[in-house]
Amino acid sequence: MKKRFNTAGTCIPEKHYMADTTEKVDQIIRLIEQDSYFTINRARQYGKTTTLLLLWRRLKDSYIVINISFEGMGTDAFRSEDSFVRSFCSRVEKDLKLSGYDEEKQQMWRCRDSGVSLETLRDRNIDFCDNAKEVLLFIDEVDKSSDNQMFLNFLGILRELYLERARGRITFKSVILSGVYDVKNLKLKLRPDEERKYNSPWNIAVDFPIDMSLSVAEISGMLKDYDAAQDFTMDTDCVAQEIYRFTSGYPFLVSLICQWIDERLPKDISTDEYWTPWGVRAAVREILKHTNTLFDDMIKNLENYPVFRKFIEGILFEGIQVPYKRSNPEINMGVTFGIVGEEAGLCRITNIIFETYLYDHFITDKTIQKQVLLSSRAQFIRNDGLLDMDIVLEKFQGDPRKMRRSM
Template identity: 50%
Template sequence: MERGVLQKRKRFNTAGLCIPKYHYMADVRDKVNRIIEEYVDQDEYFTISRARQYGKTTILYLLQEELKDRCVVLSISFEGKEEYFTSLQNFAEGLNISFYKTLRKTHPRLAEIFREEICRTLAMETLGDRITALCGQAGKPVILMIDKVDKAADNQVFLTFLGMLRERYLRRKVGGDATFDCVILAGVHDIKNLKMKIRPEEGQNYNSPWNISADFDVDMGLSVTEIESMLREYEEYTHAGCAQR
């Protein structure tokens, strides 16, 4: 080991994202492959809604790693983005910035679509047009993943965004504008059941912006086999470390 270079040891992690390089992890490849085969490859829009510490963020990371070579993956989080939801303009501009920063790392040519500021008078329409341009120019499936959607759970701005996704999804189905091939939202609650800030007289429209989503029935709990794989990795790693010493 080079002088001054600290060698990190793997550890168990119960807080936030788990990364195979740094953490002992259950082998959830079968779960990830099932999500891809039954949802992503079928162009579904869906919500992964489970309690905290169920590995939602880690699953999104593993999906991104598995899909990044054959898809354009926009993976963002609403964590710490409360200012996005103060107005439609701020929300559209916030997403525009997030998309630009994400694409700049992986697809710099496509990132240029989001380089300019959003038109303030038609913010959501401008964002929608840029999403259409992205999906039309990508040359491969485009997937949107949003983690921590509960941060926007009770906000009319987010309801409007879901409505835009629904409209473009339906238009794509009849040969209209290009849009995301797959949308994955992750949060504690199912988007269909979230309380939105809508006027009482609009109650009959409750949930309609996201009624295109497929039911997600993948068991996110760890099976005995998956837990065994994590313990086996720990045992092998520990024995290897002892042998080196």
């Protein structure tokens, strides 16, 4: 099967051209071997799910790896302990089956009893780990329902199991929670009339300092894999450098540029001419004309958080220099969404593509708003360019017939 560049879902080494992230995976494995519990929290489409797949492939022969996701677990699953535990155990059972583990291990997570609770989940974990080789738990999209007390209770169970290891209890060797938001700093709202408060029992987790962005060398390695399957030769290092210049190594954007060059740019010239710095720039121009799931998500976040939008506009249009301090909620939000990064101790937009797309978006907004304002003013101007006071007074007074009907 011919490989292609992938920008939708998990990347699979046999099907897709991928950067060789072995060094990053090795660093994560070292954390696992230290029995660490931690969170991989990075912006959307930053390669988190693919990284969990690569970890599973590397570790499945040495450990029992439970690799599940909270994707698709609706709010009903978090309404009670019974519904949550049944949903969680069902996902674990299905994953063990897909991974080829025997029926006995699958049955240990089967919920036949009525009225199961988080205590049931705790006991299932202890029984399973007592009867198996070392067990790893990976949970992807863990923040899908994180604004929920049941989720905090679940984290509390994981924390309790972690602490019991000090007393010789056999539990999960390592737990990885993957998502956009850092569950160590959950901002939880328990009741509609209550202010949001920071509260999380995930303080047992170690920091995750690994840079998940792709380096020039990693991008070049992916291009060499592609180049080996073609009937032409490109300067992979030169092209990788140009891709990095526009993306700063954001994995989705790297793959998107490659996908445009390989599949979407018009083939009025030979393909090898596109695999040049000029071709990279041509792909970027086309990408900026269109939208995609990452751009849509970025704009949605700007529209949902007006103060954050003002902060980004200040960086782009006013050139304000803001010290990079993640304790500030707007800066932390920008880092979480992958929009804000750090350079020389100051906040900056993380890459040229984001910077250009946001700048164009804001300019378009302001232009349209100005045009609408001018159109509304035009009705009050006479042909000679002077203000038509009769129309002004008429609009000011309103329709007398409507006024009488309302009295």
